[in-house]
Structure formats: C-alpha cells, structure tokens
Amino acid sequence: MIDRHALSHLLEHERELFQEKHPRSYELYTRAQNSLLGGVPMTWMMKWAGGFPVFMRDANGARVIDVDDISYIDFCLGDTGAMAGHSPRATADALARQGANGITTMLPTEDAIWVGNELTRRFGLDLWQFTLTATDANRFVIRIAREITQRPKILVMNYCYHGSVDETLIALHDGVARAREGNVGAPVDPTVTSKVVEFNDLTALERALEPRDVACVLLEPAMTNIGIVLPDENYHAALREFTRKTETLLVIDETHTFCAGEGGYTRAKGLQPDILTIGKAIAGGMAAGAFGVTRDVAEKMFARKDADYVDVGGIGGTLAGNALSIAAMRATLENVLTADAFAHMIPLAERWTRGVANVIEAFDLPWHVTQLGARAEYRFIPNPPRNGGQAAAAHDDLLEQYMHLYALNRGILLTPFHNMALMSPATTKSDVDYHTLVFGESVSQLHQA
Numbered sequence: 001m002i003d004r005h006a007l008s009h010l011l012e013h014e015r016e017l018f019q020e021k022h023p024r025s026y027e028l029y030t031r032a033q034n035s036l037l038g039g040v041p042m043t044w045m046m047k048w049a050g051g052f053p054v055f056m057r058d059a060n061g062a063r064v065i066d067v068d069d070i071s072y073i074d075f076c077l078g079d080t081g082a083m084a085g086h087s088p089r090a091t092a093d094a095l096a097r098q099g100a101n102g103i104t105t106m107l108p109t110e111d112a113i114w115v116g117n118e119l120t121r122r123f124g125l126d127l128w129q130f131t132l133t134a135t136d137a138n139r140f141v142i143r144i145a146r147e148i149t150q151r152p153k154i155l156v157m158n159y160c161y162h163g164s165v166d167e168t169l170i171a172l173h174d175g176v177a178r179a180r181e182g183n184v185g186a187p188v189d190p191t192v193t194s195k196v197v198e199f200n201d202l203t204a205l206e207r208a209l210e211p212r213d214v215a216c217v218l219l220e221p222a223m224t225n226i227g228i229v230l231p232d233e234n235y236h237a238a239l240r241e242f243t244r245k246t247e248t249l250l251v252i253d254e255t256h257t258f259c260a261g262e263g264g265y266t267r268a269k270g271l272q273p274d275i276l277t278i279g280k281a282i283a284g285g286m287a288a289g290a291f292g293v294t295r296d297v298a299e300k301m302f303a304r305k306d307a308d309y310v311d312v313g314g315i316g317g318t319l320a321g322n323a324l325s326i327a328a329m330r331a332t333l334e335n336v337l338t339a340d341a342f343a344h345m346i347p348l349a350e351r352w353t354r355g356v357a358n359v360i361e362a363f364d365l366p367w368h369v370t371q372l373g374a375r376a377e378y379r380f381i382p383n384p385p386r387n388g389g390q391a392a393a394a395h396d397d398l399l400e401q402y403m404h405l406y407a408l409n410r411g412i413l414l415t416p417f418h419n420m421a422l423m424s425p426a427t428t429k430s431d432v433d434y435h436t437l438v439f440g441e442s443v444s445q446l447h448q449a
C-alpha cells in the first residue's frame with residue numbers, strides 16, 4: 001500500500017527540484033503566456049508533470065536537449081511521432097532536398113507511387129491516399145464507410161483514441177454510452193453517430209453489429225491510448241467474422257501499433273482489414289498520414305457517382321499528399337523504419353519490460369508491465385486489464401505524476417499521457433538500463449516513504 005500523504009510529499013519535492021533545474025524553461029513559459037494559450041503552442045503540452053513543459057532546444061536520435069542545457073533520453077518520442085528517432089539523417093536530407101525543390105503544388109510526385117507500393121507491401125491494403133494527420137485519415141475513412149454502406153453509425157471501443165474525430169469521442173459510463181468526459185463542444189450527441197463497446201467483449205460487439213446500421217468498426221488492433229490493452233487470443237478472428245457476416249467494414253488504426261513491426265500489428269498477426277489508417281511516425285515526424293483500402297472498397301467508392309471525391313465533398317485537404325510530406329515518408333520507410341530497425345527496437349522494449357518487471361518483483365509491488373512491439377508500459381494494478389474501462393479505472397494520477405517527474409528530473413522523458421515508453425532505432429541498451437535504474441530508485445523512494 002502506498003502512503004498517499006508520503007506520495008504527495010515526494011511529488012512536492014520533485015516539483016521543487018524541477019522548478020530549480022529549469023529556470024530558462026520557466027522564463028520562456030512565463031513569457032509565452034502573453035501570446036500562446038496556456039503558454040504553449042498546443043494545449044496538450046500542458047500535460048507534462050512539472051507544472052510547465054521544458055522548452056526543447058535540440059532533438060537528435062533518442063536524445064532531447066532543453067533550453068537549460070539538460071539532456072534527456074527520450075522514450076516519449078513525440079508520442080510516437082518521432083518513433084523513427086529525432087531528425088533521422090535520411091529524412092532530414094530528403095526534407096532539405098524537397099524543401100528546396102517544391103513543397104506543395106497540388107500535383108503528384110513519383111515518390112508517391114513508391115510510398116503506395118511500399119505501404120501495400122507492408123500492410124497488404126491495395127490502394128492508398130495521403131493526409132496530413134492520422135486524425136484526418138480516420139475522419140475521411142469514416143465518411144467513406146458511411147457513403148459506401150449507406151449506414152449511419154460507426155462503432156468504436158470504450159476509451160479508444162483515434163485523434164480529434166467527433167464520432168469517436170464517446171465512452172461507456174456505468175455501461176451507458178455517452179459523450180466522453182471532457183468532450184469539448186461536441187457537435188451532436190455522439191450516441192447519434194456512434195456505438196461503443198468494450199474491447200475484447202465479443203457478445204457486446206455481436207449485439208451492436210446485428211441491426212446492420214454500423215458502417216464500420218474503427219479500432220486499434222491492440223489498444224494503446226488508455227495504456228496498452230492486448231486482444232484476447234480469438235478476438236480478431238471473431239471480429240472479422242462478425243464484421244463480414246453483417247457487411248460492416250473493418251477499419252484498423254495502426255498509428256501506434258506500427259510499433260509491432262514494419263507492417264504493424266496487421267502484418268504481424270495476419271489481420272485482414274478493409275481499410276487501414278496510419279500517421280505520426282511514417283514520415284519521421286513530418287506531418288503525414290495515410291489510409292489504405294482494398295480493391296473492393298475502392299470499387300464501391302467510385303461506383304457511387306454522386307459522391308464528390310475531387311472537390312468539396314468532405315474528403316481531402318489542400319496540403320494533403322504534398323511533395324514534402326511524401327518525400328519524408330519515402331525516406332523514412334526506405335531508410336529508417338525498416339525491418340532491421342524493428343529488429344533492434346523490439347528487443348530493446350523486451351529489455352525495458354524485463355528491467356521494470358524485475359523491479360516490480362523485487363519490491364513485491366501489485367503492478368505489472370506490458371509490451372507491444374517496440375512499446376512498453378507499466379501500470380499500477382497487478383494484472384493486465386482486458387478492456388478500456390478496466391484500464392481507465394486503474395488510473396492513479398498522483399502516482400503517475402510522481403513517476404514521470406522523478407524520471408524527468410533524472411534525464412528521462414516518458415509519454416506524459418500514461419506510463420508508456422517507446423524505442424527508436426537510435427535508442428540503446430544503456431538508455432534502457434538507465435531507465436531501469438531510475439525506475440528502481442523512484443520505487444525505492446516510495447517504499448521507504
């Protein structure tokens with residue numbers, strides 16, 4: 001049992017230490033209040049545990065250096081946007097080359113064909129489109145699914161996250177579907193557009209699909225945004241069977257689960273989605289997203305003559321598919337996030353997991369750690385949750401803040417949303433072992449308190 005009073009005290013001490021160590025970041029943060037909402041360029045950056053974010057000076061490989069000259073081992077990696085490592089050479093070179101030779105023209109480049117072929121080789125889907133973000137990819141495929149099925153609803157998993165997509169911001173509250181807590185200015189009650197079930201709950205899934213009013217199921221093949229939640233052994237086979245039986249499209253969002261290998265979880269487990277979405281890391285941190293569809297879906301899209309795919313029909317974006325993003329995607333896929341890179345990253349995540357598990361065992365903590373490809377995460381409950389509801393219930397904000405800030409004060413960045421660590425091609429064994437050491441120390445402090 002953790003003494004909450006002692007925990008608050010430890011956290012307070014870490015906050016003081018943080019403030020002391022980051023005078024320049026604090027100064028910039030204070031100055032930023034005059035021109036930036038919340039003193040940050042995007043309100044999400046207020047999430048860091050110290051009360052204000054460190055301002056970044058340089059980021060290279062698995063390292064970030066802040067304006068106070070402190071160097072960090074980065075396991076956050078821009079919440080997956082920088083899974084390729086920061087400014088990988090091949091991507092940076094391609095950006096410089098293309099940046100000097102046309103950034104956006106509304107004309108295709110030959111690189112796009114290479115990227116389309118490569119995405120097909122990796123993920124299996126036949127035909128591709130590019131967006132600027134994973135959010136946009138998800139937004140567009142929901143429209144496509146509605147259009148071609150002529151069904152009104154989509155189905156998502158409780159506590160999923162697929163970006164700022166209106167239809168997905170729904171959750172179960174004591175078993176009843178409602179807008180997700182904190183949903184800012186929802187355009188309509190999300191129960192009008194969406195259904196929500198718990199991950200791994202096949203009975204609820206079957207029941208929800210049975211009326212045949214669901215255009216698509218949109219899910220991460222393993223949840224990563226409420227901590228990692230892995231699918232049961234038979235889950236994906238049954239999901240595919242139910243979706244086929246009810247003629248519901250299956251959309252798999254690989255934005256985070258791309259960490260499972262060069263073709264993501266889809267390739268690793270032989271999944272067969274009708275549509276696949278991805279973003280974040282595929283262009284090495286440059287803004288880019290993509291969605292792939294089967295030939296069958298493509299035929300159905302273009303069979304609907306009244307659907308406007310070339311102008312103001314609701315799919316598209318002026319900068320989508322721009323030459324710069326595409327060049328970055330090609331460079332990253334060709335040279336950085338390769339099969340060899342994953343062969344380096346995944347064993348590092350295993351090492352990270354083992355290190356954390358050893359500490360948990362040594363201190364006999366009722367915690368556990370889960371790995372998903374190059375990603376791993378510890379949680380403050382003894383057994384892995386089977387769904388988003390269970391995972392959300394295990395959240396312990398105070399403890400999480402303490403663990404994050406303890407690590408940050410000792411030169412380690414963890415993803416601020418939960419206790420997640422991601423490996424990049426530039427991450428090393430000694431980075432991982434340093435985390436194990438610091439994790440052990442933070443736990444030891446808790447133990448003594």
Ligand SMILES: Cc1ncc(COP(=O)(O)O)c(C=O)c1O
Pocket residue numbers: 079133134135136138161162163164220225253254255256279280
């Ligand atoms: C699974 C998944 N899909 C989509 C998104 C949205 O990505 P972006 O914010 O880059 O559009 C996220 C972001 O965290 C995500 O985790």
